[in-house]
Amino acid sequence: MSSGLMSYVWEGLGNTLLLTVFGALLGLVFAFIAGLGRSSERTWVRGIAMVYTEIFRGFPSLVLLFALIFIVPTFGYQLNPLFAGILALALNIGAYAAEVVRGAVKAVPPGQIEAAIALNFTPWQRLRKVVLPQAVVAMIPPFTNNLIELLKATSLVSLVYISDLTFSAQLIRASTGETALVFFGLLVGYGVIALFFTAIMKLLERMAARSLGRTVPSGLFGRKEVAA
Amino acid sequence: MTTTNGEFITFDGVHKSFGKNVVLDDLSFSVGEGERVTLIGPSGSGKTTILRMLMTLTRPDRGTIGVDGDYLYHEKRGDQLVPASDGHIRKVRSRITMVFQHFNLFPNMKVLRNVTEAPIHVLGKPKDEAEARGKELLELVGLGDKLDAHPSQLSGGQQQRVAIARALAVDPDVLLLDEVTSALDPELAAEVLDVLRDIAKTTDVTMLLVTHAMKFARDVSHRVLMFNEGRIIEDASPEQLFNEPEHERTKSFLRSVIDET
Numbered sequence A: 001m002s003s004g005l006m007s008y009v010w011e012g013l014g015n016t017l018l019l020t021v022f023g024a025l026l027g028l029v030f031a032f033i034a035g036l037g038r039s040s041e042r043t044w045v046r047g048i049a050m051v052y053t054e055i056f057r058g059f060p061s062l063v064l065l066f067a068l069i070f071i072v073p074t075f076g077y078q079l080n081p082l083f084a085g086i087l088a089l090a091l092n093i094g095a096y097a098a099e100v101v102r103g104a105v106k107a108v109p110p111g112q113i114e115a116a117i118a119l120n121f122t123p124w125q126r127l128r129k130v131v132l133p134q135a136v137v138a139m140i141p142p143f144t145n146n147l148i149e150l151l152k153a154t155s156l157v158s159l160v161y162i163s164d165l166t167f168s169a170q171l172i173r174a175s176t177g178e179t180a181l182v183f184f185g186l187l188v189g190y191g192v193i194a195l196f197f198t199a200i201m202k203l204l205e206r207m208a209a210r211s212l213g214r215t216v217p218s219g220l221f222g223r224k225e226v227a228a
Numbered sequence B: 001m002t003t004t005n006g007e008f009i010t011f012d013g014v015h016k017s018f019g020k021n022v023v024l025d026d027l028s029f030s031v032g033e034g035e036r037v038t039l040i041g042p043s044g045s046g047k048t049t050i051l052r053m054l055m056t057l058t059r060p061d062r063g064t065i066g067v068d069g070d071y072l073y074h075e076k077r078g079d080q081l082v083p084a085s086d087g088h089i090r091k092v093r094s095r096i097t098m099v100f101q102h103f104n105l106f107p108n109m110k111v112l113r114n115v116t117e118a119p120i121h122v123l124g125k126p127k128d129e130a131e132a133r134g135k136e137l138l139e140l141v142g143l144g145d146k147l148d149a150h151p152s153q154l155s156g157g158q159q160q161r162v163a164i165a166r167a168l169a170v171d172p173d174v175l176l177l178d179e180v181t182s183a184l185d186p187e188l189a190a191e192v193l194d195v196l197r198d199i200a201k202t203t204d205v206t207m208l209l210v211t212h213a214m215k216f217a218r219d220v221s222h223r224v225l226m227f228n229e230g231r232i233i234e235d236a237s238p239e240q241l242f243n244e245p246e247h248e249r250t251k252s253f254l255r256s257v258i259d260e261t
Helices: A004-036 A043-058 A059-073 A083-107 A110-118 A123-160 A167-174 A179-211 B048-053 B086-091 B111-121 B127-140 B156-168 B185-204 B214-220 B240-245 B250-261
Strands: B009-018 B021-031 B034-041 B062-067 B074-077 B080-081 B095-100 B174-178 B206-210 B223-227 B231-236
Touching: A004 A043, A004 A083, A004 A123, A004 A167, A004 A179, A043 A083, A043 B095, A059 A083, A059 A123, A059 B034, A083 A123, A083 B240, A110 A123, A110 B048, A110 B095, A123 A167, A123 B111, A167 A179, B009 B048, B021 B048, B021 B062, B034 B048, B034 B214, B048 B095, B074 B240, B095 B156, B111 B127, B111 B156, B127 B156, B127 B185, B156 B185, B185 B214, B206 B214, B214 B240, B214 B250, B223 B240, B223 B250, B231 B240, B231 B250
Parallel strands: B034 B206, B034 B223, B095 B174, B174 B206
Antiparallel strands: B009 B021, B009 B062, B074 B080, B223 B231
16 A cells, blocks of 8 residues: 555544544543432432433434534534544443443442441542442443444544544545455454453453452453452 | 440430331430440331431431530521531531441452541541551551451451441541441451450440340440330340340340340
8 A cells, every 4th residue: 555545544543543532531521420410419410410311322423423513613613523523422422421420339339338428528528539439440341332332433423524544444445446455454443443442441440440459350351240 | 434424415306217117206315425325126126227317327307316415417596406507417427436237348448548548538637647546446456467458358357347447546436336246257246346345445435336246235335225116115234134124025035136146
């Protein structure tokens, strides 16, 4: 492949990784705000969090992206396309991951919170020192699924002319005519990136489990629940 | 041990029901400063609910609970009692702590940090002071060599002893012990009870205990309250209550507990 075509590949790979990483980070922020919001004692906080998760879970990422790119400018404001892509993906994945946050927080045994009350921790200290460190360990495996979903969803941005990996593949296909080879290579590319993210998450999972004095079976695919 | 203030903890007209089930029925009693009081009775008779109310884990439906002149769930405003703010509850609660049946150590903290976290972040003690005191307390409960262990690496008896050290580390005036040996087999229970006997002997902390370990109750308590169906049916010294119970229900309860063990 000529160096010209290779530069498409690198640009595409860079943007795909950028969309995935920043989409995940921003999505994580949405997930924690909404997930913790749904466990709030205040009804209106719970209400807002619920409306967010229910609405954004139901929006296809692609339609949301079209809305951000084509509707927002009618209000006189043009979003940077890459940022619009990150935002659309984050809003969507954040709504899914919020349920993960909520479930993991709820799964912390009530005795833990009672012990924190008995030591007179403030509500914020209970959350930060007792609930979250334990809940996060349970969040990581389902977050891995969310992250891979997000990676796959990034390919949608090619439809609004953001030069991600899929968009680059289309360019290369157009200029070489090698349809089968290019799409096969694209599939392999996404598969390798997914493996890379899975491995990183596995590492995080093992570190988190160790903080609770547990061990996780080694190996990329050895994701087993370990008794406390 | 002499009691300097006979009304250190007061329950006045406290009522609690869960649905139709009345757990505490217009209950009034008081506990003196430094007094050790054991609550006994069949399960569901409201003993644990009393400890949980003092720890603010369960709210009473009616009535007042006082701790050294302050109400736990109410504040005085002029002559009126109004529902307490969170700040007021925290202030009064700071004098009380609790050891639980299932230990509830924080698995995300090693043993020493379980003990020092509240002294540092709630009481605002300097870290080195809190750690020195934490090590001393863990030494006292016989776990001076487990400072860096994870709770999950300890036996149940060891975990409960850490929980006791953690409770003492916040310098409580009132220590609530809720069936602290019920989840342990007899040998491990014995090591926990030994530690508690020591603490009862060497400190003047006020203790309220719910336990089925009757010999232990007899050894450490000044007073025993027998509960039945949300009421206190007998209030006597351990000698009196265990040797010559007055109430028929107390006799049958004690017989069943002693048969069991």
